[in-house]
Amino acid sequence: MSLSIDDVNRIARLARIRVVEGEAAQYQGRLNDVFTLIAEMQAIDTTDVAPMAHARDVFQRLREDVVTEPDRREAFQSVAPQTEAGLYLVPKVIE
Amino acid sequence: MSQQTIKQLADLLASGRTSSVELCQDYLGRIAAHNPAVNAFITVDAERTLAEARAADALRAAGNAGPLAGVPIAHKDIFCAEGWLTTCGSRMLHNFVSPYDAHVITKFKTAGMPTLGKTNMDEFAMGSSNETSFYGPVKNPWDATRVPGGSSGGSAACVAAGLAPAATGTDTGGSIRQPAALCGITGLKPTYGVVSRYGMIAFASSLDQGGPMARTAEDCALLLNLMAGFDCRDSTSLERENEDYSRDLARPLDGLRIGLPREFFGEGLTGDTARAVEAAIEQFRKLGATTVEVSLPNSGLSVAAYYVIAPAEASSNLSRFDGVRYGYRTPDYGDLTDMYEKTRAEGFGAEVKRRIMIGTYVLSHGYYDAYYIQAQKLRRLIAQDFAEAYKACDVILGPTAPTTAFKLGEKADDPVQMYLSDIYTIAVNLAGLPGMSLPCGFDGQGLPIGLQLIGDYFSEARMLNVAHQYQLATDWHTRTPGGF
Numbered sequence: 001m002s003l004s005i006d007d008v009n010r011i012a013r014l015a016r017i018r019v020v021e022g023e024a025a026q027y028q029g030r031l032n033d034v035f036t037l038i039a040e041m042q043a044i045d046t047t048d049v050a051p052m053a054h055a056r057d058v059f060q061r062l063r064e065d066v067v068t069e070p071d072r073r074e075a076f077q078s079v080a081p082q083t084e085a086g087l088y089l090v091p092k093v094i095e
Numbered sequence: 096m097s098q099q100t101i102k103q104l105a106d107l108l109a110s111g112r113t114s115s116v117e118l119c120q121d122y123l124g125r126i127a128a129h130n131p132a133v134n135a136f137i138t139v140d141a142e143r144t145l146a147e148a149r150a151a152d153a154l155r156a157a158g159n160a161g162p163l164a165g166v167p168i169a170h171k172d173i174f175c176a177e178g179w180l181t182t183c184g185s186r187m188l189h190n191f192v193s194p195y196d197a198h199v200i201t202k203f204k205t206a207g208m209p210t211l212g213k214t215n216m217d218e219f220a221m222g223s224s225n226e227t228s229f230y231g232p233v234k235n236p237w238d239a240t241r242v243p244g245g246s247s248g249g250s251a252a253c254v255a256a257g258l259a260p261a262a263t264g265t266d267t268g269g270s271i272r273q274p275a276a277l278c279g280i281t282g283l284k285p286t287y288g289v290v291s292r293y294g295m296i297a298f299a300s301s302l303d304q305g306g307p308m309a310r311t312a313e314d315c316a317l318l319l320n321l322m323a324g325f326d327c328r329d330s331t332s333l334e335r336e337n338e339d340y341s342r343d344l345a346r347p348l349d350g351l352r353i354g355l356p357r358e359f360f361g362e363g364l365t366g367d368t369a370r371a372v373e374a375a376i377e378q379f380r381k382l383g384a385t386t387v388e389v390s391l392p393n394s395g396l397s398v399a400a401y402y403v404i405a406p407a408e409a410s411s412n413l414s415r416f417d418g419v420r421y422g423y424r425t426p427d428y429g430d431l432t433d434m435y436e437k438t439r440a441e442g443f444g445a446e447v448k449r450r451i452m453i454g455t456y457v458l459s460h461g462y463y464d465a466y467y468i469q470a471q472k473l474r475r476l477i478a479q480d481f482a483e484a485y486k487a488c489d490v491i492l493g494p495t496a497p498t499t500a501f502k503l504g505e506k507a508d509d510p511v512q513m514y515l516s517d518i519y520t521i522a523v524n525l526a527g528l529p530g531m532s533l534p535c536g537f538d539g540q541g542l543p544i545g546l547q548l549i550g551d552y553f554s555e556a557r558m559l560n561v562a563h564q565y566q567l568a569t570d571w572h573t574r575t576p577g578g579f
Contacts, residue, residue, distance in 0.1 A: 003456075007456075008452075010130040011451060011452045011455050011456050011459070014452050014455050014459060015410065015439075015448075015450055015452055015455040016417070016432070016436050016438035016439055017436060017439045017443070017451065017452065018437050018439070019440070020439035023310075025298060027448075027449065027452065028494040030449055030510055031449065031452060031453060031456075033509075033510060033511050034402060034449070034510060034511060034514075035513050036399065036511075037399060037402060037514065038399045038402055038403055038466070039398050039399075039468060040399050041400055041403070042139050042296040042465070042469065043471065044396065044469075044473060044476075045467060046125020046472035046473065046476070049445075049472040049473075049475055049476060050235075050472070050475060051468050051471030051474075051475065051489050052471055052474045052475035052478060053301065053471060053524075053527075054287075054301050054331065054345075054527070055286075055287040055301065055302075055478070055526060056286075056287060056331075056333065056527055056552070057287070058546070059328070059439050060330060063327065066502065066565055069159055071488055072194065072195075075195075075284050076194055076420075078190060078194065079190075079191055079194060079421045079422075080419070080421060081419070081421075081423075081424035082424070086418050088420060088548065090419055090434065091428065091429070091430050091431045091433075091434055092430075092433050093430075
């Protein structure tokens, strides 16, 4: 299979990465090289093989429903690009 | 001082012949002198290091010190360390001063080991040469025109150049073992789940594992003793009894069965690397080991499976970098989507963007089964190959990397060639097994060659024993590059 320029632009939109005119063709070439590498695995018959999500068969632990973390909002917001009154600021999303 | 092991430095400190402040000053001086050329560190903060050293000396004076208190260590810039700039090699985090400590950092702090600095790395650990770092490539101390390997290239180079006695690294597809091989040091990737990933910036969460990089296997054992252990803040951390990973170091190798995968000794292994690995096998026979041929028939598919699974997980993990809560935000934007897209286009480098796009595609509607599920199935086949092999052997041995250090720029424009640098290491991550690299010789140009040991789950102590016995009988690991 081979990605078209439209495919590249669609993937970039899904990934929220701006791709400008001219860049898409570069991505197309490189991504298709990688997909050629990946393609060899398509030939393998894995009909009765169960997918392996994790190296060890671990399960999600449950813990007591109690507060374990202190409030460190100020410390965590001190590294944010823009905050106000304890809130993260972004461009207006509701007109 | 610069070529001393962790063990030797700990003994010196215990004897009172030096202090942590003196040690740290010595290393900081070496970093100041050599780092401009090597570029192994992204951040050095002498005042912070010396404050930690003074605290360690006070701890020793009070008689409350653990065995490694006062011995300094460098940390890969993927580990969040409170008060330290933590960039992960990316413009996206160029201004991120971490408000908290990774579990691994907490462990070293508790042990009283001062941080010498944060080491350079491929951006978000995506690379095998350190050339994708926003902070510029690291130079291999053995030849400044060559790469140190990656992604933990700064950690490997700083230990090789004697700018730190040891460093932490992380390994998703070979990122501890391959740079250890290319820089002539010893590095260990533990069994998946042994070292907590809390505070370790995530690349591919089902593969990422932190581990030690040092001069010797013995040092790796001492460091792993600190790093390993259950942590409830990592959902895949394993609840196990704590181990002493140095307990078997002195054990003789009589009766050890070494498995040699025929797939690792075929075409693609260059003459010098093949010869050095063969000589190491001969050395192990002299030490009492026997060898048996084993087969990992699906290992050839590991690179393909990896380049589906790792980008898929990365595309999910790196969605958090959106210019809202931390890190870079584009200066010029309109609506929210515009802000996201420009922030990510400008904050991420080319390789990271490629991998996010590969991951986005293989997880997208209509392709999930053909790519992601197929790769997860191959992963099981690869893991089953290892399980079969361990019926006939105790440890698997082979080369760490197909070649010695390559030239800066040689593979930078060809992602696929770069990906093949990890052809011998990737299967180990997919299976979740422990693996390590140790020096076993030099090529005709004087570049170090790495030997890889792959163990069964939780056999780190045995692997370290095997490596330590080899290092008692050989001196490859004591060689150091000129000019440092």
